Amino acid sequence: MFKNYLKIALRNLLRYKIYSFINIFGLAIGMACFLLIVFYIQFERSYDDFHENSKNIYKLVRVNTLGEQMERRVNTGAPLAPLLTQNFPGIKQAVRFTCFQMGLIGYGDKRFIERRFFFADETVFNVFTFPLLKGDSDTALKEPFSVVLTEKTAQKYFGEEDPLNKILVYNFYGNRFDFKVTGVAASIPRNSHLDFDFLASYRSLRPIVGEWFLTKHWDSPTHTYILLSEGYDPGELESQLPDFTEKHVDKWSFTSISHELMPLKNLYFQSPGPAIGRRGNSQFLFVLSVISVFILLIACINFMNLSTSRSGSRAKEIGMRKVIGAQKPQLVRQFIGESLICSFIALFLAAFLVEFFLPAFSSFVGEELHIDYLTDFKYLITMLLTAILVGIVSGSYPALFLSSFRPAPVLKGEFRGGGSAVLVRKALVVGQFAISIILIAGSILIIKQMNFVKNRDMGFSKNHLITMPIRERAVRSRYELLKDRWLQSPDILGVTATSMLPGVGSPNGINISAREVDDLQMTIIYVDHDYVKTLEVPLARGRDFSKEIATDATEALLINEAALERFGWEQGLGEQVEMYFKREGKIDPQYQARIIGILPNFNFRDLTVSMQSMLFKIDPTHFHHILIRINGNRVSESIDYVKKVWQEFQFDYPFEFTFLEDEMDNVYRRFQNFSSITRYGTFWAILIACLGLFGLASFTVEKRTKEIGIRKVLGASVPRIMRLINMEFFFLVALANVIAWPVAYYAMVRYLRYFAYRTSIGIWIF
Amino acid sequence: MAGALALLVAVLTVSYQAVKAALADPVDSLKYE
Numbered sequence: 001m002f003k004n005y006l007k008i009a010l011r012n013l014l015r016y017k018i019y020s021f022i023n024i025f026g027l028a029i030g031m032a033c034f035l036l037i038v039f040y041i042q043f044e045r046s047y048d049d050f051h052e053n054s055k056n057i058y059k060l061v062r063v064n065t066l067g068e069q070m071e072r073r074v075n076t077g078a079p080l081a082p083l084l085t086q087n088f089p090g091i092k093q094a095v096r097f098t099c100f101q102m103g104l105i106g107y108g109d110k111r112f113i114e115r116r117f118f119f120a121d122e123t124v125f126n127v128f129t130f131p132l133l134k135g136d137s138d139t140a141l142k143e144p145f146s147v148v149l150t151e152k153t154a155q156k157y158f159g160e161e162d163p164l165n166k167i168l169v170y171n172f173y174g175n176r177f178d179f180k181v182t183g184v185a186a187s188i189p190r191n192s193h194l195d196f197d198f199l200a201s202y203r204s205l206r207p208i209v210g211e212w213f214l215t216k217h218w219d220s221p222t223h224t225y226i227l228l229s230e231g232y233d234p235g236e237l238e239s240q241l242p243d244f245t246e247k248h249v250d251k252w253s254f255t256s257i258s259h260e261l262m263p264l265k266n267l268y269f270q271s272p273g274p275a276i277g278r279r280g281n282s283q284f285l286f287v288l289s290v291i292s293v294f295i296l297l298i299a300c301i302n303f304m305n306l307s308t309s310r311s312g313s314r315a316k317e318i319g320m321r322k323v324i325g326a327q328k329p330q331l332v333r334q335f336i337g338e339s340l341i342c343s344f345i346a347l348f349l350a351a352f353l354v355e356f357f358l359p360a361f362s363s364f365v366g367e368e369l370h371i372d373y374l375t376d377f378k379y380l381i382t383m384l385l386t387a388i389l390v391g392i393v394s395g396s397y398p399a400l401f402l403s404s405f406r407p408a409p410v411l412k413g414e415f416r417g418g419g420s421a422v423l424v425r426k427a428l429v430v431g432q433f434a435i436s437i438i439l440i441a442g443s444i445l446i447i448k449q450m451n452f453v454k455n456r457d458m459g460f461s462k463n464h465l466i467t468m469p470i471r472e473r474a475v476r477s478r479y480e481l482l483k484d485r486w487l488q489s490p491d492i493l494g495v496t497a498t499s500m501l502p503g504v505g506s507p508n509g510i511n512i513s514a515r516e517v518d519d520l521q522m523t524i525i526y527v528d529h530d531y532v533k534t535l536e537v538p539l540a541r542g543r544d545f546s547k548e549i550a551t552d553a554t555e556a557l558l559i560n561e562a563a564l565e566r567f568g569w570e571q572g573l574g575e576q577v578e579m580y581f582k583r584e585g586k587i588d589p590q591y592q593a594r595i596i597g598i599l600p601n602f603n604f605r606d607l608t609v610s611m612q613s614m615l616f617k618i619d620p621t622h623f624h625h626i627l628i629r630i631n632g633n634r635v636s637e638s639i640d641y642v643k644k645v646w647q648e649f650q651f652d653y654p655f656e657f658t659f660l661e662d663e664m665d666n667v668y669r670r671f672q673n674f675s676s677i678t679r680y681g682t683f684w685a686i687l688i689a690c691l692g693l694f695g696l697a698s699f700t701v702e703k704r705t706k707e708i709g710i711r712k713v714l715g716a717s718v719p720r721i722m723r724l725i726n727m728e729f730f731f732l733v734a735l736a737n738v739i740a741w742p743v744a745y746y747a748m749v750r751y752l753r754y755f756a757y758r759t760s761i762g763i764w765i766f
Numbered sequence: 767m768a769g770a771l772a773l774l775v776a777v778l779t780v781s782y783q784a785v786k787a788a789l790a791d792p793v794d795s796l797k798y799e
Contacts, residue, residue: 433772441768686772690779697783708787709795718788725784726777733776737769744768764767 008317009338016313019306020342022695026688027346027394030299031386032353033684036361037292038382039354043369044280047191047268051129053227056092057264058234060084060224061272065256066521072272076224076259077217078205081121083248084224088240090232095121095128096202097194097223099276102471104171104653105198107157113471113653116197117170119205127227128194134164135183144203148183153197170200171652172208174472179204190368193268195277217249217257223276225264234261252582283754284673291681294435298685300394301428302692303339307398308421309699311405318402319410331403332396339395340388347387364676397424426732429696432689433736434743439682441744442751444765446675449752452759453668459602460502460535464493464632465660466639467501467625468646471653476623478649479528485645491631491638494534497623499526501663502535502602510590510615514577517567523614524579526622532558532599534629542573542597545618553618557593561601563613572598579615593617627660671754693729701725741766 013020048054060080064071081094098119105114124130125137132140133151140148147168154163163181170177179200188195206214213220228234241259251257262270269282321331354371362369371379401421470476483495510524529545529552540561545552557577564572572595580589599616630638639657646655701708708721745761752758 433776437768437772440771444768686775690775693776693779694783697780701783701787705787705790705795708790709792712788712792713796718785721788722781722784725787726780729776729780730773733773734769737772741769766768 005334005337006341008334009341012314012338013342016310018698019310019695022691023303023306024342024346024349026299026302026691027343027390028349028353029684030296030688031343031346031350031390032357033681034292034296035350035354035383035386036357037288038386039369039371039379040361040365040367041285041289042378042382043191043367044268044285047278047280048193048264050189050191051264053127053129054264056228056230056232057127058226058228058261059264059267059271060226061260061262062219063258063260064219064254065258066254072260073219074223074272074275075219076222077249078214078220078222079217080222080249080259081224081226084226084244087244087248088237090229090237091226092229093123093127093227095123095225095227097124097196097225097276098202098205099196099221099223100172101221102469104471105157106169106171107166110157111654112156113656114197116195118196118199119202120196120199121202124199127225130188131186132183133186134162137183140183141199141201142203143180143182144201144207145177145179146182146201146204147179148185148199149181150185150197151187154181154184171472174474174652175208177204177208193271193275193277193279218252221274226261234263237261254582284677287674288677291439291678291685294439295681295685295688296390298432298435298688298692300390301432302688302695303342303394304397305425305428305692306695306699307335307339307395308401308425309696311398311402311421312703314402315405315410318405319407322405322407323411328403332399335399335402336392336395339398340391343387343391343394346390347383351383365673425696429693429729429732430736430739432692433733434740436682436686436689437737437740438744438747439678439685441740441765442747443675443678443682445748445751445759445761446671446678448762448765449755449759450668450671450675453671453755453757454665456757458502458664459600460537462661462664464630464635465535466628466630466642466657467660467663468628468655468657470497470624470626472651474649474651475626475653476620479620479623479626482626482645482649485648486628486642489638489641491634491641492628493631494530494629496530496534496627497528497620497625498531498627499524499619499622499624501625501627501660510579511582512577512579512615514567514575520566522563522566523612525614525616526619527616528618528620528623529553531616532597534627535602536629537599537602540598540600542595544597552596554591555593556596556618558597558599558616559595560599560614563615564598566613579617591617591619697725697729700728737766 051057059074060076062073062076064073078096078098081096085091085094096119099117101115103114103117105112105117120141122139122141124141125132131137132148135148140146147170149157149163157163157168158166163184166181168179168181170179185199228237238261241261245258249257249259268278268280271279318331358369358371373380470479475482479497483497486492486495510522512520512522527545529547532539532544542558545556545558549556559567559572567575569575575595577593577595578589579591579593580587582588628642630642642657643655704725708724711721711724744766748761748765752761
């Protein structure tokens, strides 16, 4: 019996080649898209699960409250970890990572700027699973000035030499420290959110940054992880943390500080800023999964529609089977079996498509995805389940429909493809196109928002600005000399330095009091005299900093219009303000300054964040970036000149630069990913939907061949007949529009919420 | 625009079949009777 079913199924597939091709190829594309995305999601969800203790590792999140504002940050003070282990016996071990995101490492002639140089407690190898290939993990990070490298880093510095006991020179702001290599760690798995190149012993920090770093509870670039004893309830620990924090941790200028725990497995997606290492994007994954389900759904609908529309050709077979004694459940099984055959053939094709598109897809999502079917059954199981699910979902409706034919009329030749099936078919086509339209509209909006953000006037001229980080003290102390030397060339239109790049970073806050206002917190940006000129920000009122007026260097302040509004002043010019930090409950005065000018609200942060009140003050000790405006017609010559001057000064750090525009674009990269993924998704969805429509149209035409013939004989023209055929589908797609628009509108509004500056949802998009 | 695009693509797809049907010689399709 089974053999007969199989024979009939294959015979039918081969007899109707176009239908079979549309069915199977459509399903294969749908499955391939779906599988690629599912594999990617599986990978993303596997982050950090390779640590043996992964279930019991938590990260401390610090909650800073200032008035009404609450901010969660993963930065903690360095003394937190030892305090926690002393006070809570349930904490088995704690480990700190401190990373300054810069450092120049040298071995012989080789010198590289390293951003992933972490200082870590010796407990790191007990808490996390980072096996050492060379060296002893119990002692590797015990001594001050010992360092563990990853395999790749060791290769980079030492080539084939044995790295153990070699000395690396670590240059921190111009001071040199010798580190002895005590271990080589195996390559860090791709699905680890921590991605260090170097782990240096924590005991080395004291001589490098000083005692205060280790004893003050400031917002330092230190990340604290704890390992709880098996069975210890993290909730209980968390409930004790507020009291503990109140007792031990200094509040600085915040209203209050508290700590929370975040499980290791949530860190990749939910870690607050400023994250260490890799950070996932759950919204991106959500959009991906929605698109993948949509595509698969469209492919399944094709399958259903083509099966029921072809029912006429199977009607006699079903009638015969019933007359001979087949029961309905048997027929249902037969047809589901047939659709399973199709879906497995499709799976086979999909596997090839997945293999083919995997490299492109990997580089697209920025991960290296490998599918190893033989060692990792996860993939095989996912594929089999997908095929079975697709087979059953798309086979069940046709099976029920076909098996319910009444044998007598069918065999008498009175069969007319059932009215209910036609209605369902039409509804499904409407559904397919509604989905496609939602995707098209969504893609258009995403592209529109992207362009809006990119072309929006930031309030300063961002073209031809290059930036260089200041990584050593010598650069800061010789900045004025460097600047004068640069400005000797006519290609260099302006040079300035600042604490924070405009349009990229999040600046520091400072407390302020002034006439009638007390204790406001605003953002302070440290700049030099030529900041406004170099960025080409048009001054709203007042005057710019001036070299002629000596007091400007210490007592002058520029503010933006948002700040003026927060002060509540009409004019603001000439007002005296005091700026201070609060430390350990005491006021630590910083500057007294007079407002000399008002700047318009130019965008300091990226456009997902709304305007902040900002102060600009001259203070060379806080410079972290140099900004140079170069001649746009002689870009490469200008950069060569900038580089030449840098090298004349013989700094420790090699010359490195970026265009400010590129830095700003980086901030928008994840939105760009959204944009391209929806575009590709939309393309495939429409392709599959059209494949189905093509099949249905060919079925309609076939059924109405005679009707068309008679119409033609009676004098109908070709355009008339085309209109006749087209009308049937035109109405369905039009109806799909009406359904899709509100849904698309809702999705658009949701998407735009991520931005502080939004493009309009124009009617034309629909 | 999204709606128009979808309609356009749908009409183009269906038109292929429609043109084929409309251009077919009625003699062929009615011959049987």
